[in-house]
Amino acid sequence: MKVILLIGRICCGKSTYARTLPGTMLLSCDQLMQTMFPGGCGEAHDALAARARAYLFALARQSTAAGVTPVLDFGFWTPEMRREATDALAGCELDWRYLDVPEDEWARRIAQRNAAITAGHADPSDYYVDEGLLEKVRTLFIPPTADELPGLTILRA
Secondary structure: EEEEEEEEEOOOOHHHHOOOOEEEEEEEEHHHHHOOOOOHHHHHHHHHHHHHHHHHHHHHHHHHHHHOOOOEEOOOHHHHHHHHHHHHHOOOOOOOOEEEHHHHHHHHHEEEHHHHHOOOOOOOOOOOHHHHHHHHHHHHOOOOOOOOOOOOOOEEE
C-alpha cells in the first residue's frame, strides 16, 4: 500500500499541496500538536511531537489497510526523521515528495502566514514563525537527495 510523505521546511506549502491530492487522507503532525496543545508545549514539544509521529505512523498503516492513501505532512527535516519513517512504514510503498521553495519565496510565505496568524485569519494548525523557530529550521533542515531516497520527486514552487 502507498504512503505519500512530504518533505519541506515549515511554511513551504506542504499542507496546501496535500489538500490538492484526490482520494487521500492528510495526516499532519502540526494539526495534531496544535489541536492537543493549542497554547504550545514549550520544552516538551520535541518529545511530544515524536509521540505524535508514532501515532500517525500507526494511523497511516491502518489507512493503507483500509485502502486509503495517507499523506504524511511532517516535514521530515533530517535524514534521521526520514529513516524513522522508512522503518515505521516498512512494507509500505513510500512516495517521497520534496517541496523545494526558493529563499525569497519562503520568506514571503512566512511573512504572509505570520500576518494571517496575527490578524486571526490563519489555519489553526499554523505555527507562528518567530526568530527562534526560523533558526531551528535553518539549523536542522537537510534537503533530501536522490541517493538517500531513490524515486524522490522534487516539486519546485
